[in-house]
Amino acid sequence: MSTPDRTPIQHIAKAFTRRLLLKGAAAAGSVAAVGPWMLREGHAASGSVRVFSWAGYISPDMLADFTAKTGVKATLTEYGTNDELLNQLKATGGAGFDVIHPTVDRVPNYVEAELVQPLDESKVKWDGCIASAVGGSAGMGGVVGGKRYFAPADWGTEALAYDQTKAPLKYGEAGYGDLWKPEYAGKVTVRGHSGLIGIALWLESQGKLPHPVRDQFKDEAKARANFDAILKVAAASKRSVGQFWTNENEAQGAFRTNGCVIGQTWDSTAVALRKENLPVRFVAPKEGALAWMEGFAIPKKAENVENAYAWINWFYTPQAGALYTNHSGISSTSKGAEAHLSDLNKQFFADAYPGDALTKLWWWPIQEAWYVSIRNEYQDRFLAA
Template structure:
């Protein structure tokens, strides 16, 4: 398929493409076209004439000084990076300014509909994006997950990752196939567990569903508030019963790392980047997909409604869609880039982390976050608050 032909498809073809979006399809598509990459002429065609600056609002720990320097050296554009720890925080700030103050933001695809509903994003001009530099499965796979709304694309996929089980290999050894979200509640680990409120509840829900203890399928929680509350009432009861095992709750990357580094935790439900960073420090922290499936998410660059540096924003996206930059991003953040051909520039350490985290059929069992509509986020936060205050 022509990588520039990325308008929403329909029927079974689209659903099949979306459901099959995994790291394996990414690597396959990437390897097939790495040699033929032709992003150069497209990249920065207008940048030197544009120059100026770019204001990027993105997750903490995602963009390095090396990346900012590389972008400026290649485009003449000075990028200003402002980090946030949670995209609810990002949405609230953009809502307060009507989408002004930043040019690009980096939401997860499932939350894009909420950002659009709050009128803080504008559609992308797809003719200005070098889609040849992005892996096709990411472009297609983002269509039905929230990246395209009413026929308009709002997200240029940038990276994907998971939330699964981080563990101290010496004190809480786990193996693929038996490792579970329920492993966190092993009495041997009492008082040494960390997790995030709202996603920790999802992990408990998947564990309960696998054991036949959830009233309805977990995915149905995202379709009906009545079903969601029936499931979450059961989940909350189990979560509160096991809460004494939790040493600390995390809400952002720094807190998740600190749980292991300084707060005595030996196991937890964290992002893959958390474990990757701790492992690079030499700590005995490993990461494994549980048998219920790792929670998987896709992120991307979105143009804010009040963007003042629009052309510079497209220059950033096209600069990012080069293999060297994609690899630079993965090396720094620990997350998987969608830039085509990047794997040829990744370190052996990064490749080993991936192999350890997703052995066997782990990639086929990824649990992709469904679209989270406003009603779900509000109810989800209500249950999270009840859990945290219990």
């Protein structure tokens, strides 16, 4: 099988090395948290900012710290999926919030629908963000038509969560195919559309996929040919699924209360369960963990734009980044945050990405509207099989 051309998305994977993510405190000194942030014309921040973010990402402690540092009152509304965020903004024409938190590969969808505004890059304290995240996100969807719409906030993965007492896995041997072993029938949890990509990578590694996985994001005919092959395997294996998940709470519940012992979940799912002292661990599969980047964008009809920049700049401090990661388990792009992480989060990272795992991250390509439509079509067929 031919190897797809290298893309900017693949290049950024090499930038996220353990040394880069864990090096930090010295570089962080220049962006230590001070407040209140001074805005244009020397005025201290005041008023409010309305944040629309993922469920479980932003803690009350974060909101309180932001207000203490800036004088701005932040109100939080949560959502569970990218589609929920996109549909909400479509319904209001880009009104109702000042900051949103999309994944980078979906940003072009918002730009196409005229729901977000270009960032004024002179107002963003980029020195507080890991440089490779800023540069790499441009080719992943963060820059559209020469204009930047996206300020990187975090990165994470979807990989293999497992109960180490009932479904032990070992890095280098574990792969997406382990989910479909007969011994785990009825005890597996996956998300519909990304579970299909996990199967795609498994099939690709065996030379059983019509086209390279990345090619299906560029060509509709190749997408359908691949999805036909993927769906055949998925439908035949569906009896293994004990629960499908679509959001964080459902994924955690699959392990906590619904009898699942192995699954393809977000890193945040596994770290939350580990914090509860459950025997759930998380490891990158040999085919590569599905990696994503999320960040902040400003809706087209935001009413508190200056305070939206205050939110972004507050986030780009080591302390705010650490508050975020310690709460969610998701790696912040805030430079120097690693110096303030809890021991649990440091150990989780080491366990999840041993050896060469960080160099093998599989970064989500840009998902254009036509691809999302096809993806959702096959997801629905998988769920209904």
